[in-house]
Amino acid sequence: MPYEKELAAAKKAATLASLQRVLLQSDVHSKSDKSPVTVADYGSQVLVSFVLERELPSVPFSIVAEEDSGDLRKESGQDTLKRITDLVNDTLANDGSYSVSPLTTEDVLRAIDNGKSDGGSVGRHWVLDPIDGTKGFVRGDQYAIALALLDEGKVVLGVLACPNLPPTSIGSNQLHSSNGVGSLFFAKVGHGAYTQALDGSTETRVHVTDIENPEEASFFESYEAAHSSHDLSSSIAEKLGVKAPPVRIDSQAKYGALSRGDGAIYLRFPHRGYREKIWDHAAGCIVVSEAGGIVMDAAGNPLDFSKGKFLDVVAGIIVTNQKLMPSLLKAVKEALNEKASSL
Numbered sequence: 450m451p452y453e454k455e456l457a458a459a460k461k462a463a464t465l466a467s468l469q470r471v472l473l474q475s476d477v478h479s480k481s482d483k484s485p486v487t488v489a490d491y492g493s494q495v496l497v498s499f500v501l502e503r504e505l506p507s508v509p510f511s512i513v514a515e516e517d518s519g520d521l522r523k524e525s526g527q528d529t530l531k532r533i534t535d536l537v538n539d540t541l542a543n544d545g546s547y548s549v550s551p552l553t554t555e556d557v558l559r560a561i562d563n564g565k566s567d568g569g570s571v572g573r574h575w576v577l578d579p580i581d582g583t584k585g586f587v588r589g590d591q592y593a594i595a596l597a598l599l600d601e602g603k604v605v606l607g608v609l610a611c612p613n614l615p616p617t618s619i620g621s622n623q624l625h626s627s628n629g630v631g632s633l634f635f636a637k638v639g640h641g642a643y644t645q646a647l648d649g650s651t652e653t654r655v656h657v658t659d660i661e662n663p664e665e666a667s668f669f670e671s672y673e674a675a676h677s678s679h680d681l682s683s684s685i686a687e688k689l690g691v692k693a694p695p696v697r698i699d700s701q702a703k704y705g706a707l708s709r710g711d712g713a714i715y716l717r718f719p720h721r722g723y724r725e726k727i728w729d730h731a732a733g734c735i736v737v738s739e740a741g742g743i744v745m746d747a748a749g750n751p752l753d754f755s756k757g758k759f760l761d762v763v764a765g766i767i768v769t770n771q772k773l774m775p776s777l778l779k780a781v782k783e784a785l786n787e788k789a790s791s792l
């Protein structure tokens with residue numbers, strides 16, 4: 450079966466990365482674009498790179514990943530580098546599946562730098578967001594380890610590990626895992642999407658909701674208003690006739706929750722000038738598509754992951770089922786036109 454080994458390796462990598470035990474509020478740093486990064490973001494990138502290299506030793510290796518080692522190579526980054534190294538070694542030792550001598554700080558820097566690839570339309574490239582939703586992670590809310598594989602520019606498999614998303618469906622007031630077990634979602638092109646509890650229970654196939662009436666639909670959007678216009682999505686929801694208030698959660702956990710029918714629509718409208726990155730959508734996109742949903746930009750184009758690390762979309766990203774997409778696209782067009790004429 451195509452991509453079977455790769456999917457198994459990706460599940461193992463994302464699951465191991467989700468087992469890091471960290472003190473939440475500490476160790477938050479600011480990157481040059483002012484966005485936060487934590488010891489756990491780096492640790493996760495190291496662990497995923499390490500597991501993929503171990504599990505797929507014969508394959509040439511390319512990863513397009515969010516984090517880089519620049520700040521950790523500076524004098525001011527030495528403390529953080531040490532903490533990342535300890536965290537990764539603790540996680541590997543607790544897991545026990547790999548008998549290795551502890552990684553050195555040099556090994557850690559090298560593993561982070563494995564993520565330097567530019568991706569593109571030729572060959573195979575892993576796409577990694579080691580912690581998606583860092584702000585959610587720091588708050589103790591939703592976050593995801595998101596890993597996908599591109600082959601000739603197309604996403605062929607994806608895995609989302611969501612440590613704070615309960616394995617049973619969420620309502621708007623039950624967003625947190627009550628027993629501490631999270632959810633894993635995975636999909637392979639042409640083979641459907643599946644979920645299992647992050648502690649490894651049996652897998653079940655997932656489908657997006659089959660709701661046709663927008664009045665019965667609920668929608669997801671970013672928790673952070675800086676990441677997506679809440680005004681625009683409420684205007685779209687109103688035009689469409691959605692009654693329920695927005696469900697705001699961080700990260701690609703939104704794609705996971707949508708793939709199992711917890712909500713019907715995901716709206717994302719970044720503010721002017723922001724360019725989306727492939728690692729923020731690749732894994733979520735294949736999980737939802739294989740669950741029967743559709744992911745498009747606001748002009749109705751499919752997402753193109755073949756152009757390098759950026760994902761150039763028209764105006765925003767919208768996700769829903771086949772039945773609701775035509776009326777959603779119409780509502781989006783109207784809301785965008787209204788916004789343009791009011792400027």
Ligand SMILES: Nc1ncnc2c1ncn2[C@@H]1O[C@H](COP(=O)(O)O)[C@@H](OP(=O)(O)O)[C@H]1O
Pocket residue numbers: 484515578580581582583584585670671672673675676677698699700701719720723726729
């Ligand atoms: N100004 C902005 N507009 C849109 N997205 C942004 C943004 N700043 C950061 N992001 C992205 O939004 C992601 C989180 O998505 P969400 O809003 O759905 O929780 C972040 O991922 P990281 O947390 O991996 O950096 C980051 O890539």
Ligand SMILES: [Mg+2]
Pocket residue numbers: 484485515583
């Ligand atoms: Mg980030």
Ligand SMILES: [Mg+2]
Pocket residue numbers: 578580581582728729
């Ligand atoms: Mg992200």
Ligand SMILES: [Mg+2]
Pocket residue numbers: 490515578579580581582583
């Ligand atoms: Mg991230």
